[in-house]
Amino acid sequence: MLGKLLVRYLKRYRWLLVGVLVFQFLSAMASLYLPRLNANIIDQGVARGDTEFIWSTGSLMLAISLGQITCSIIATFFAARAAMQAGRDIRLDVYEKVSAFSEREVSQFGPGSLITRNTNDVQQVQMLAMMGATMLVTAPLLAIGGVIMALQQDVGLSWLIGVSVPSLLVVAGLIISRMVPLFRSFQKKLDAVNRIMREQLTGIRVVRAFVREPIEAERFSVANHDIMVVGRKVGSLFVLLFPLAMLVLNVTVVGVIWFGGIQVDAGQVEIGTLFAFMQYVGQILMGVLMASFMTIMIPRAAVSAERIGEVLASESTLTRAADATTEFPAPGTVAFRDATFTYPGAEHPVLEGITFDAARGQTVAIVGSTGAGKTTLVSLIPRLFDVTAGSVAVGGVDVRQADLDRLWTTIGLVPQRPFLFTGTVASNLRFGREDATDADLWHALEVAQGRDFVEAMEGGLDARISQGGTNVSGGQRQRLAIARAIVHRPDVLVFDDSFSALDLTTDARLRQALWRELPEVTKIVVAQRVSTITDADQIVVLDDGRMVGLGTHEQLLETSETYKQIVDSQLGVEA
Known part of the structure; x- marks a missing residue:
């Protein structure tokens, strides 16, 4: 060697x-x-x-x-x-x-x-x-x-x-x-x-x-x-x-x-x-x-x-198809078809038989108990993992057949643990689109409910950010990560439990601004709070890697015992 x-x-x-x-x-x-x-x-x-x-x-x-x-x-x-x-x-x-x-x-x-x-x-x-x-x-x-x-x-x-x-x-x-x-x-x-x-x-x-x-x-x-x-x-x-x-x-x-x-x-x-x-x-x-x-x-x-x-x-499992397509006939759509994923060496799949559709502009929420596979599910959309069976399509194209750069351009991801890079607020927000103007950055911050605290920081958009964003709070870090995804101008926004560090009032204002300012963007939201997803167009309920419910909040209260238990447990705590 x-x-x-x-x-x-x-x-x-x-x-x-x-x-x-x-x-x-x-x-x-x-x-x-x-x-x-x-x-x-x-x-x-x-x-x-x-x-x-x-x-x-x-x-x-x-x-x-x-x-x-x-x-x-x-x-x-x-x-x-x-x-x-x-x-x-x-x-x-x-x-x-x-x-x-x-x-x-x-x-x-x-x-x-x-x-x-x-x-x-x-x-x-x-x-x-x-x-x-x-x-x-x-x-x-x-x-x-x-x-x-x-x-x-x-x-x-x-x-x-x-x-x-x-x-x-x-x-x-x-x-x-x-x-x-x-x-x-x-x-x-x-x-x-x-x-x-x-x-x-x-x-x-x-x-x-x-x-x-x-x-x-x-x-x-x-x-x-x-x-x-x-x-x-x-x-x-x-x-x-x-x-x-x-x-x-x-x-x-x-x-x-x-x-x-x-x-x-x-x-x-x-x-x-x-x-x-x-x-x-x-x-x-x-x-x-x-x-x-x-x-x-x-x-x-x-x-x-x-x-x-x-x-x-070592060959990455994220192989690029020889005939990869850069054209998405149905931008903003997401479709899971009997999607299954198993980690190497695992005895049982983490996800099995997941099937649902998200139309352009819809809000689809993913809920379930801890370990149900929510993060793994949304990781399949930008091909952080590849399904071991079934398929995941974005924009009408199987993600395995899509050009990776083009695929990632259409998706804005806010991970469960948002990471900020060493630099400034502006350099972090421009991470997804370098030609974004200051006006674009302020608009994204306003939608993400982060304008107030950025204006209060010394330097505003030029305020320094430490590696990992350790000099801002968890909630501020989440809002900056959300603003960064908005600046990216994607067709699909994926939020992996990205509102967990926000108080209920800020959470509500942020969701309202997202729905109002980005009506054409499809939003996939992993959430723990029921209050975050009650107005979603569809709610996918996961339990031990399987989909046990699909529908609106009202429909699932009548048809899904798992979803009803999640709602009751949170209401009981709030009471």
């Missing part, structure tokens, strides 16, 4: 990678050539007292060193540019894939995990791409080139390379093999930390209301400790790797000095050649160590790439 991911995104920047290869090759060749020049200075210049040779060769070494530095900088720049752009592309593709997910896929992965995959996981792959583009080129050149150059200097000491390189590979292999499962565990622990943190920030009011701060702090502490334990184990292995690698390097250098010194004393090897051999041994082991470091990064990046691949390979 890691290889496929890197090839898929880095091939777009192949010319940058070619540049990396060229300049890294030049840099490595320069590194390999410098020890030979150093040996010549010692053996031919210093030994013979040839000052002119020392200056000329030293100047050449200085020029080569500057060229090597320049090539390394250019290669690193190209590698960073390719890696960063590839990371940008991966994040964009993951974002677009997640944006197309239905609620089913989002629930399957979890919001916290999706955030981690698009941030930390992409960063791991990105860093591997950058380091790999430089180290994986330099390491084999230094290792293989160093062996060749060392053998040219002194074949008699080559057995030291044959001992030190395998020893270093064995040490690195043993340590890296233990890191792979730890990296996989680390990413899962990171998911858990992000999930808990997100839950606590989102539900901070609930946490404080139930005095759960100490318990939630302990819950986070446990997750934080778990990731610390795994990270400590990984760090311990890192701590072992580099000292052991340096031990192998130092022992090899000692061996070169010891056995090389014997050869120098015997007149078989010159001192400059011995120094050059030592430098080549250092380059060989450095190349092996760089390759080992890369193999440490590869397991973690492989885990991250696998997690990213899972997201990219």
